[in-house]
Amino acid sequence: MPGSQxxxxxxxFDESTQNSLKSTLIEVRGVSKSFRIQQASFCxxxxxxxxxxxxxxxxxxxxxxxxxxxxxxxxxxxxxxxSGSVFFKGEPVTKPPANMIYLFQQYPxxxxxxxxxxxxxxxxxxxxxxxxxxEIQERxxxxxxxxxxxxxxxxxxxxxxxxxxxxxAIARALACEPEVVLMDEPFSAVDALTRMKLQQLLLEIWxxxxxxxxxxxHDVEEAALLSRRVIALTRTPAIxxxxxxxxxxxxxxxxxxxxxPRFGSYRRELLQSIFQAESM
Amino acid sequence: xxxxxxxxxxxxxxxxxxxVLVRSGMIDTPSLPPVSLIFxxxxxxxxxxxxxxxxxxxxxxxxxGYSLAIAVAVPLGLLMGSIKLVYSLFEPLTELIRPIPSAxxxxxxxxxxxxxxxMKVFVIFLACIWPILxxxxxxxxxxxxxxxxxxxxxxxxxxKVLRKVVFPSILPEIFTGMRVSLGIAxxxxxxxxxxxxxxxxxxxxxxxxxxxxxxxMIAGIFTLGIVGYALxxxxxxFEGYVLRWRQTSGS
Numbered sequence: 001m002p003g004s005q006x007x008x009x010x011x012x013f014d015e016s017t018q019n020s021l022k023s024t025l026i027e028v029r030g031v032s033k034s035f036r037i038q039q040a041s042f043c044x045x046x047x048x049x050x051x052x053x054x055x056x057x058x059x060x061x062x063x064x065x066x067x068x069x070x071x072x073x074x075x076x077x078x079x080x081x082x083s084g085s086v087f088f089k090g091e092p093v094t095k096p097p098a099n100m101i102y103l104f105q106q107y108p109x110x111x112x113x114x115x116x117x118x119x120x121x122x123x124x125x126x127x128x129x130x131x132x133x134x135e136i137q138e139r140x141x142x143x144x145x146x147x148x149x150x151x152x153x154x155x156x157x158x159x160x161x162x163x164x165x166x167x168x169a170i171a172r173a174l175a176c177e178p179e180v181v182l183m184d185e186p187f188s189a190v191d192a193l194t195r196m197k198l199q200q201l202l203l204e205i206w207x208x209x210x211x212x213x214x215x216x217x218h219d220v221e222e223a224a225l226l227s228r229r230v231i232a233l234t235r236t237p238a239i240x241x242x243x244x245x246x247x248x249x250x251x252x253x254x255x256x257x258x259x260x261p262r263f264g265s266y267r268r269e270l271l272q273s274i275f276q277a278e279s280m
Numbered sequence: 281x282x283x284x285x286x287x288x289x290x291x292x293x294x295x296x297x298x299x300v301l302v303r304s305g306m307i308d309t310p311s312l313p314p315v316s317l318i319f320x321x322x323x324x325x326x327x328x329x330x331x332x333x334x335x336x337x338x339x340x341x342x343x344x345g346y347s348l349a350i351a352v353a354v355p356l357g358l359l360m361g362s363i364k365l366v367y368s369l370f371e372p373l374t375e376l377i378r379p380i381p382s383a384x385x386x387x388x389x390x391x392x393x394x395x396x397x398x399m400k401v402f403v404i405f406l407a408c409i410w411p412i413l414x415x416x417x418x419x420x421x422x423x424x425x426x427x428x429x430x431x432x433x434x435x436x437x438x439x440k441v442l443r444k445v446v447f448p449s450i451l452p453e454i455f456t457g458m459r460v461s462l463g464i465a466x467x468x469x470x471x472x473x474x475x476x477x478x479x480x481x482x483x484x485x486x487x488x489x490x491x492x493x494x495x496x497m498i499a500g501i502f503t504l505g506i507v508g509y510a511l512x513x514x515x516x517x518f519e520g521y522v523l524r525w526r527q528t529s530g531s
Contacts, residue, residue: 098435
């Protein structure tokens with residue numbers, strides 16, 4: 001592996017207006033991924049470099065099929081890169097790290113249908129040796145309340161709406177109090193109104209809980225609304241086309257943030273990137 | 281209960297028709313006594329404790345052989361489904377042994393275990409393994425990768441994901457295999473008891489036939505119908521309880 005001085009304090013883009021330099025939590029270094037389809041080798045992305053700081057909210061956008069989700073799975077340790085490495089807190093990722101949770105797009109398959117809401121939310125923490133019974137229960141209550149699912153503990157996922165199932169998946173991830181949450185188009189399968197409510201919820205959670213979020217979406221407005229930084233990928237073999245800092249004030253919400261003229265220009269710039277990639 | 285009445289009515293008509301045909305002499309053979317005599321023989325066999333005395337050993341053999349089959353087939357199926365080497369090791373053997381009708385093992389099992397309980401338990405065990413094993417490893421191999429990856433992303437090891445995610449998610453398929461095996465267990469215990477031994481419901485039926493106690497023989501066959509029905513009923517209750525999460529959609 002070329003260059004093994006992974007854990008360093010860097011500023012991946014200009015952070016001068018922020019209060020201080022934050023340390024790099026995740027570093028993607030020279031990561032390539034290709035699949036073999038019959039005899040041919042198909043390259044998804046090649047030589048990607050990316051540094052993500054602690055506490056940030058980074059979205060990855062790009063044309064469909066550009067390998068956004070694959071990149072996220074590689075970061076999560078669910079797939080191995082063909083070459084290059086991902087470093088999490090300076091350690092190379094070889095298997096899914098415990099304090100990095102991946103949230104799937106297909107939440108109806110991801111929440112466990114044989115577990116009640118309460119049993120689902122405890123999934124990641126019920127065997128933790130460093131937590132006693134009371135603490136585990138306390139966490140369950142806290143994060144169910146955070147996503148507004150308190151009072152539904154005894155229901156099974158099949159009795160919940162799509163939006164509630166996704167909130168349950170979020171609560172289950174947060175109950176582990178992870179450092180990083182990786183979200184793969186988490187709101188793409190719910191109706192428009194539910195999606196707006198979930199986006200608002202995510203903004204509030206990120207504001208209240210100290211976590212780093214990497215968010216994959218094809219929706220540039222969603223990316224601009226939620227993120228502090230948006231990375232636009234090109235078509236395959238994907239490289240980074242744009243690395244945008246979203247300088248919109250907090251607290252953000254659907255009404256005021258979308259009316260900000262800067263929101264419009266971010267949206268325009270990101271859409272241009274995607275349209276250009278798709279027309280190539 | 282209401283939807284059962286037509287079926288119960290049909291059974292009553294068939295039994296009444298049987299009684300009439302035999303009593304009127306339209307069917308005249310010592311091989312088919314009237315239903316009323318069968319019920320009397322049945323009643324006597326129950327009162328004397330004779331029938332229970334033969335039924336209990338059969339049920340006990342089923343319980344042991346069937347439980348052993350579950351205890352072996354489920355873990356082996358989980359391993360075959362999740363570890364490629366274990367699969368390629370056992371799959372050809374499974375395919376070879378599985379099509380052999382279980383009754384064919386009885387003569388060999390007698391050589392090894394004699395004609396007692398061990399032989400019958402062994403034959404039931406061998407016959408019950410396959411449906412459970414096939415359903416288990418088939419379900420593990422076909423599991424949605426999202427479920428497994430969800431377990432993995434919480435930092436759980438492969439072994440823990442197998443226990444906490446894979447096993448509960450394929451329980452419905454395991455139960456399907458178990459239900460098939462329960463039916464097979466009843467068939468096999470009767471066959472084994474008819475071939476060798478001196479007790480059990482299979483022995484009871486064959487013995488009554490040898491001594492031409494036809495009414496008692498048919499009473500034994502009726503008993504098997506009721507036992508099979510009751511076993512299935514208990515099984516469905518248990519399955520419904522364990523898999524209660526499946527019946528709760530759309531509240």
